[in-house]
Amino acid sequence: MDRGTDAGTASGGGARNGAVAESVAAGRIPLAVIVVDREGLVSHWSRGARRLFGTPKEEAVGHAAVDLLPVSGALPEDDEITPYGAYAAYDGLGPDLEASLDGRLSYPAAGRARLSVPGRDRADVLWWAYPLVGPGQERLLVLAADADGARRDDADDAGDGDSEENAAVERIAPGFALHTDFPGAQDLARRLPEILPSMSVGESARIVGQVLELGYPVLEFSQNERVPVTPDWGVPRRTERKARRERAARAAASGEPLPPDLEDDGEDLEYAAVRERLEFLNEVSGRIGSSLDLSRTIVEVSKAVVPRFTDVAGTYLREQVVAGEGFPDGVPDTTTMWHRVAVEHTDEPGRWDDVVPVGEAMPFPAHTPFFQCMTTGEPVLVPRISEQMGHMIAAQFEKRDIRPLITGRSMLVVPLKARHVVLGFMILLRHPERVEFNDMDRVTGAELAARAGLVLDNARMYTYQESVAETLQDSMLPHIAPRMSGCDIATRYLPGTLLGRVGGDWFDSVKLPGSRTALVVGDVMGHGLNSAAMMGQLRTAVQTMAGLDLPPAQLLRNLDDLAQRLGEHYLATCLYAVYDPIASELQIANAGHIPPVLVRAEGGRSDLLDLPTGAPIGVGGVPFETVRVRVSPGDRLVMCTDGLVEVRGEDIGVGLATLCESAAHPAASMDDACDTIIRALAETFSKAGRGGRKDDVALLMARLGGIEPEDVATWGLAAEPIEVSRARDVVREQLYEWGLNSLADQADLMVGELVTNAVRHARSRRIELRLVRGDTLLCEVDDDDPTLPTLLSTGPYDEYGRGLRVVSRLAREWGTSRSASGKTVWFEMTLPRR
Incomplete structure (x- = not known):
């Protein structure tokens, strides 16, 4: 750092003012930037913090700041550090920052600390701390700098001939000043957002305003000189980088050594810019794709880019993608309908909702940048939306005037592609006050869209498979009449809550000769499309064999033989019962299924029927046995699959006991009785801390009325x-x-x-x-x-x-x-x- 004056001229009024003015431009030093939340945990850790303290970002974020920041107080007095080093904080506050990391800090504080650094005896750290207030939780902004570097830079400028001045430079401390004391406030306001965490324009301006209001960070020297501090770590603006590259190229062409300000300080700024964008892309990739739910994935993609990369993000998807249909064919045209599925922004709440509501579908004319993006599959960059383009875009929104929302903003339209097909696109807009999108942003946006498109396509394919499986299963589940000969029937089917929730549970009833009714409940093991297809085959086979009026045991025997011939590596449990309302008798056979519950009309007692368990369908070579059970008019038979009574980590006996108890509960109707059973089982597992039901459920209840x-x-x-x-x-x-x-x-x-x-x-x-x-x-x-x-x-x-x-x-x-x-x-x- 170059103060731009010496001790002799610093004492004069006009000379002092000139020194200060020159120091404004020279007072740029590398700053570490840390943000601490109300709980005292680090939420932001800049590259400068990594350099100064030696801790990587991934080891700092989320950890206690007091374990990472050596700012527990001022340096003790010794022979090398003058009493001025024990600097008391601004406005009478003590320098103990550690006590302020819990969010109780009301005023800015500053101090010095000694830091042990590998390869060096010690390092002196200067720090400034600012409390940041709302919206949201209170936070603490900490700026830190290497005091050794500041002294060394200033000592070089003072010259070797003045040893007294060199000694004076050793006495340096951080301090504060009103922003009106120095003409560098505008420079600080411009430079500070570059090293702050990526945020919206409004939040960045709010933080800068608080820093300026609480006190301009300065360096104070033993001569009572104060030099304003302007951050000089981070990625410079594009024009500055271009000028630096041109100066470096001219120096290389002439064979001259690089100027001091262009010498490599350990990290090339151009590479730093590229690496920062790669870090952003990696961070976004980690945030999206946590779910295969299409709507949730869309929200994740939108929130990942706002406000760090853009201020407004609108996502549009093709009609086939939203409907969960197959892969869209062909290149989009002016008739292609695009559904607006998400709008994320940093503007005031509700500003975009009425003009561009989520859920609206619309085509896009050929002269719009959106049509160009969707047909070429390449990003389209509009540095600033002119009034003419704003009017052209707004023309398709009928009576809603979108021009105030988009005119003057920078726009980037990126395609969401998968397997060379455009599934949708994102419209990214930046506020007029924010730097406009550039070529590097175009590349970043394209890469972001490519990753988002892949995630969306995975979600789309999963949604499509789920839709196919659900359609198949719904088509194969029967629509059972509520009244059969001599009995009333109520059923329930509930899909599971796991991924691949479509399963192989089914129920059925078949009219038999002699006014009898066959009642069936089965469960193909596993989930997904294959299980649903296998269920359809078995249900059809049961329907066919029931029409032959086979005894229950013989029917299960034939069903097991069929499963063997199908060659599918699936197992299924099945419970098959035949109710004879004239003889008041049940004939039941079991193939590895949980037993049914019989609720007696007289006394209301409910019991699990004691049946031979049998082996699941598909095992082969296992005999089945038919059991005859006498029943009375009004008795109820409850048959279900294990998804109702069994959850992981809980004994199935608990579920079966709850099933018996809830089945015996009186209800106004059969439907109410089914709902009572499902509700009781859900409450039992919830109280046990086992979470919600994961497997699908088939439930069949029959009131055995009999025939007089x-x-x-x-x-x-x-x-x-x-x-x-x-x-x-x-x-x-x-x-x-x-x-x-x-x-x-x-x-x-x-x-x-x-x-x-x-x-x-x-x-x-x-x-x-x-x-x-x-x-x-x-x-x-x-x-x-x-x-x-x-x-x-x-x-x-x-x-x-x-x-x-x-x-x-x-x-x-x-x-x-x-x-x-x-x-x-x-x-x-x-x-x-x-």
């Missing part, structure tokens, strides 16, 4: 043509007894057709006719011929084939199914309103 004996009528018929007339008579008589006279004629006709077919095709003399009165009128005809009848195309002269066509026209619903002893043909009729 007086609502069932059964007749045995011989395989004789005369039995057709008898069948019509008994059906008509039974309908009259039930008060269903209006159905008699149509029922008489359809029963005659079914019994006629049974008589014609029965192998033995046993035919059974059954009427069941429930929500509908069900008629079933059983015979021992396994051949299922089908609808035939008949001509005007064909003698046979019209019976089933008549049934299909008159019945509400009809069908055929194989049974263990032959087949069943049935039809249903809607009961008249009462």
